[in-house]
Amino acid sequence: MINIKEDKDLNILNHSCAHLLAQAVKHLYPHAKFWVGPVIENGFYYDIDLGDDVIKEEDLQKIEKEMKKISKDGKRIYREELTREEALEKFKNDEYKIDLINNMDDDAVISCYTQGDFTDLCRGPHVESVKVIKHFHLLKVSGAYFKGDSKNKMLQRIYGICFDSEEKLEDYMNFLEEAKKRDHRKLGKDLNLFMISEYGPGFPFWLPNGMILRKQLENFWYEQHTKEGYEFIQTPIMLSRELWEISGHWFNYRENMYTSEIDEKTFAIKPMNCPGGMLVYKNSLHSYKDLPIRCGELGLVHRHEASGALSGLFRVRNFTQDDAHIFMREDQMESEIIRLVNFIDRMYKVFNLSYHVELSTRPLDKYIGEIETWDRAESILKDALTKAGKDFKLNPGDGAFYGPKLDFKVRDSLGREWQCGTIQLDMQLPERFDLTYIDQDGSKKRPVMIHRVIYGSIERFIGVLIEHFAGSFPLWMAPVQVNVIPINNEYHLEYAKKIVKVLEENGLRTILDDRDEKLGYKIREAQVKKYPYNLIIGQKEVDENKISYRRHGSEETTTLELSEFIEKLQKEIENKEIVK
């Protein structure tokens, strides 16, 4: 997929297209005022103040038409440089542009671009003429807070994208269509993986097929973490308010927490697993020799997410974090983080997921602890990443309130990024809970702690996997692994049943399609349901005592001895193969 922001030519073209959009909007809505119109990965947008007017989806066509008209007219685009005073004078009736000018550095070059009857304050560069802006499409319209702050008023934002050929534009539109087909919400319904009831917005229900995915992921997780030296716990869903006051959640995370009164005391349902983990650590004394302690928990958390934020399995109100807390000595931090980064990399490779890492640093306002502690924690994370040989993007101010973090972001089918894994250094909780270990010299020392998840949430991770595999899961995860279809129930059912029995005895999730239907009908359904292996059992197979299979997505038929077939599948499962 093309990243418009990073493609130099397309970047300029899209930026010019944003100006073209603004010009067209100005023609149709003369009172419109413009904030900013930047280029983004998927095109561009422009934020517009239309007063009481509202642009609706159907108005986009009208605006597009006006844009085409202006483009055809083919005016040149002129650059002009201004002094600050000239600029303030020129845009004196436009509070948005004045705001921009006033926020520019003293030595900034102030320039504006003019095309026909439209002038916009802009750094540029731009294409030389509006006539080269031809292959574009306005995609959506939405509200967007002025300066990205929900306390400010809402402007109207129009999104669009522009290419240098009609063909590329069409390709992109086709890509959007294709992406819709792998939307996990649609596939979740089609494949009976999960459901969300209107009685519980954001609270997913897992259906039998989805449960198998979950179970496989959980088993794999336990297996890998055991190998990595983790031990496992389970802490309560609900704990009393005092605990959340100690942890800081009560003051920093209260609006996202569900609470309840029990025996006249306030309890909160856990939005995070850490405080419970702290209590477990404190349950016994620890020697320096025992560190690092890696303590895992598949913990079900509840968070009151804003209604507008909910989205399928990607953003829900209860989810299971594949959490772990690692308690260690300061001298163990770096090696432990490097080890973790590599562990996460290994886990994602199994799913063939690509990702990138971001380092999120101290939030500007909502944080606990000392700035020096934060700085130290941030530099430890940075150094560990560098030593692990990972590139990363800096995400200033995006850390959790208790510490900086490394975020592992995975893309969905539409190119949107979702945070899955995260490594968060917490230099606050050990302090707040007065965690200690006994050092070599018998003195009490404070351990440092990491919170980390790899899947992030099992819910979100499954959502990503559904889209990533378009519902055709690797054999080891697939809810149904083998579908057995006898051609004629009268003659082949008995043999088919025998095969099903052997497959099941060998641990393969098998179903028998013995419905009284024509073969073509059953084959079609097998394809639609994306069963990985479909066995067709007819006279030939009965006579030769063999099986014939067709792999999902292929039209080839292969005939094998049953034992060979089982061996092949077991190998595919064992290796967690991804068949493309």
Add this chain to the structure above:
RNA sequence: GCCGAUUUAGUUUAGUGGUAAAACAGAUGCAUGGUAAGCAUCAGAGAUCAGUUCAAUUCUGUUAAUCGGCACCA
């Protein structure tokens, strides 16, 4: 939570100010031997609460959920 849109059967869609149409899925019967939809019958629907109207699924508003964004975030 904010801006905008949407809501018809289990699913996907049509249509209408006066009896709501279909495909797939479901039930029943018939048909069915080689790789993507056999036939017939049956059953099943306008989210919510109001308003306008002789009459509302259709118009207006409400609430809810969902979708696209924003803000927030795993």
